[in-house]
Amino acid sequence: MKSVERTSDGTGDRAPNRECYRCDRDVAPARLFRLVSEPPAALSNEYQIAERFCCPDCAAAINLSEFAERVKARARRSDPQ
Ligand SMILES: [Zn+2]
Numbered sequence: 001m002k003s004v005e006r007t008s009d010g011t012g013d014r015a016p017n018r019e020c021y022r023c024d025r026d027v028a029p030a031r032l033f034r035l036v037s038e039p040p041a042a043l044s045n046e047y048q049i050a051e052r053f054c055c056p057d058c059a060a061a062i063n064l065s066e067f068a069e070r071v072k073a074r075a076r077r078s079d080p081q
């Protein structure tokens with residue numbers, strides 16, 4: 001049986017949380033947006049696919065979050081109009 005206790009030398013994957021690439025906030029991985037930037041074929045020699053993780057607030061700030069239809073329907077229902 002192996003011990004899963006971490007050593008204190010700081011090597012390896014010590015942080016359970018990931019940082020948002022924009023605001024540097026620590027966010028649980030389950031709540032991070034994954035942003036993938038895939039260059040078009042014509043530019044694939046100059047650019048490679050980039051991957052970033054950001055928090056929901058930052059995803060909203062750069063207009064990259066979209067609420068699920070379920071959430072939108074709920075918002076409509078509570079709308080007085
Ligand atoms: Zn953020």
